[in-house]
Amino acid sequence: MKMVNISTINWLFVCGLSFCLGGIAVLSFMPLSSDCICPLKNPLSRANAEEQTKTKTFTKSAHKMAVLVPFRDRFEELLQFVPHLTLFLRRQGVEHHIFVLNQVDRYRFNRASLINVGFHFTSEVYDYIAMHDVDLLPLNKDLLYEYPSSLGPLHIAGPKLHPKYHYDNFVGGILLVRREHFKQMNGMSNQYWGWGLEDDEFFVRIRDAGLQVTRPQNIKTGINDTFSHIHNRHHRKRDTQKCFNQKEMTRKRDHSTGLNNVNYKILKVHDLLIDGVNVTILNILLDCDANKTPWCDCSGTAAAASVVQT
Secondary structure, X not given: OOOOOHHHHHHHHHHHHHHHOOOOOOOOOOOOOOOOOOOOOOOOOHHHHHHHHOOOOXXXXXXXXXXXXXXOOOHHHHHHHHHHHHHHHHHXXXXXXXXXXXXXXXXXXXXXXXXXXXXXXXXXXXXXXXXXXXXXXXXXXXXXOOOOOOOOOEEOOOOOOOOOOOXXXXXXXXXXXXXXXXXXXXXXXXXXXXXXXXXXXXXXXXXXXXXXXXOOOOOOOOOOOOEEXXXXXXXXXXXXXXXXXXXXXXXXXXXXXXXXXXXXXXXXXXXXXXXXXXXXEEEEEEOOOOOOOHHHOOOOOHHHHOXXXX
């Protein structure tokens, strides 16, 4: 029986979902050649330049922010996220582009590795990144996505503002990092398959690099009205399973993996238009060394998981 190409299935799914949603999203896929998908070299795409004309009343930013959104199977949240964040940042005059880091392999979700891949793809053009959860929407206009200071990363979703996580060392949700600082820390650990703890390990990297986390000041809202957290935990449960020696290994500072050795392939790059906003989708195939991190697939069949229809 002839196999149906997975990109065709994805296309049919997205088109069907768009139709069911009453045309809420206008989709335009333009895949690039998969023979050589290289990091960005040119400043901003034509579509993003068109977006900037809508913010011409603001002072042009001297910096460019790549919004890196780790992603898998959360299309309905993306439909809310893109127009909301775009309007929010346009009002601040922040020059930016949204990159959706779509994990297409069959291993467990690896948020940190996806961010490493997104950084590799964008770092020659954008001088800072926003590591941004797709389900966290900023509401308070005083949350400025500005270029971080020389002190270190700017944590927009601080523990006194985030609707769910309130411990002092929390740096998840939305974290802005300068290009040179991310390189200095060797990015994020690649050992965190499944949900959680990669941000805690990254906090230790920040500290070990002699940097410090800064957070927005004089914010008058609190944990209930600074952000809209649109994740439905009943509809899409977190992958919190721990297997093999994962619990032991992921509680330690990882000195062996990071930006310099993330193993991946970008299968396709797409332009996606959502409510008139152009975003870039990277279809990312991560690889896992089951001898080092067998918990990338708790079923124990990690080798089979590497076989995908491209």
